[in-house]
Amino acid sequence: MNAGLTAEIVTTGTEILLGDIVDTNAAWIAQQLREAGVNLYYKTTVGDNEARVRGVIEQCMARADAIIVTGGLGPTVDDITRNAIAAATGRTLVLHEGALATLKARFARFGAQMTANNLQQAYIPDGAILIENPVGTAPGFIVETDHSAVIALPGVPREMKHLMTATVLPYLRARAGQTGIIRRRILRTFGIGESTIDHLLGDLMRSANPTMGLAAHTGQCDVRIAARAEDAEHAEALLDQIEQQVRGAIGQYIYSMTPGETYETVLDRRLQAAGVTVGTVETNTRGILAERLSQALPGFDPVALHLVAGVDDLSGELAELAEMASSDSHTHERLAALAAESVRRRSAATVGLALVGTGGADEGVFGQRSGETWLALASAGALHTTRIAFGGQDDYTIVRITNQALRQLWDLTT
Secondary structure, eight states: OOOOOEEEEEEEOHHHHTTSSOOHHHHHHHHHHHHHTOEEEEEEEEOSOHHHHHHHHHHHHTTOSEEEEESOOSSSTTOOHHHHHHHHHTOOEEEOHHHHHHHHHHHHHTTOOOOGGGGGGGEEETTOEEEOOTTSSOOEEEEEOSSOEEEEEOSSHHHHHHHIIIIIHHHHHHHHTSOOEEEEEEEEEESSOHHHHHHHHGGGGGOSSSEEEEEEETTEEEEEEEEEESSHHHHHHHHHHHHHHHHHHHGGGEEEOSTTOOHHHHHHHHHHHHTOOEEEEESSSTTHHHHHHHTTSTTOOOEEEEEEOOGGGOOGGGHHHHHHTTTOHHHHHHHHHHHHHHHHHHHTOSEEEEEEEOOOOEETTTTEEOSOEEEEEEETTEEEEEEESOOOOSHHHHHHHHHHHHHHHHHHTO
16 A cells, blocks of 8 residues: 655744753644554754754655644744745745734734734745634644645644644645554563564564564563554554564563553552462662552552561561671572561561662673672462572662562462
8 A cells, every 4th residue: 555645743942952841742743643644754853943943844845745843933033933934945925814814803802902023923935825723823834845745833732733633634634645544552561671572573573564663661661563554444453463473472571552551550450369468578679669569559559568678677587697698699598588488477468578689889881780689589388589680779770670579479470
């Protein structure tokens, strides 16, 4: 089938580059383009400088069928988008009498004085298609060239969304010849690295339709699959096929397809269904494991008893081992095992989980971490220990350590 229309998004606004506001417009437009079957290849943010905006638009016109520009259509001196588009497309700005009449009527309706600078909002490039803006004062417009369509929209989100939905999307669908739609799914994985996923999925990563991409986070990676087809039914069928192949390769690591759903939330549901509760001892993770478990699922707290201490703070039957732990790795393992069994008995939980670790620090140019952490998991009649080859209490290390603990709890529910 037709490869479809290609598009770019250009967001103007120095305030975005300065970090004063977040560009939510581009994300929303990207979602609408995806649903309309339009291929989005680039997104650019540029400050309120006419020469730079013009340069970006000229670059976009050389490689895209449609360029959607948001912002800079207001009445102030720094609203230079219409000038930049006119220059990039070789047009002059002309007064649009219809836009002017609408503008005057809107000010009259609200009983407001229309100042002279508002007049510039009624100027659009010669030959452009006006996009009426019934929810604001600045109209949009479309400049068609031999190869591209440059579409200007106001930056106010409410106005942009209205014009995009009412006018721009139907225009793009017609321009594309109704070439179909794009559907996507997100397979959220845990406990497997991005490079390992890339290796295991092999040729699937190079597929043209459906396509696949990865988005890595600390200890977690999303697998995005997307398919283009003439209609939703055929797109979903393509996704079903590739999802089955992905699951065949890494299915044991996929925990959810719900956007934003955390591993802890799904794990808590599984623990609840299996009737599993956990007692925890954490010496170098600041209680973060218990916190991640307890906050995930409203109404269910799998943590029956939770202790946070340094190795030297452990007492009772653990005291002798704790004194030896600073120099003996095997003692760390024994200490973790005893701590896991002790907290299981004290809490009457189904399992006891201990994280007993040494201090650690970044070393070398690659930030390699020193120290170690022992993870022990005790249940009735069973004890399992795992050595994690780094210690420390920085946020990144704690996430990695607690991720391994969460994965071992998951294994209890399979």
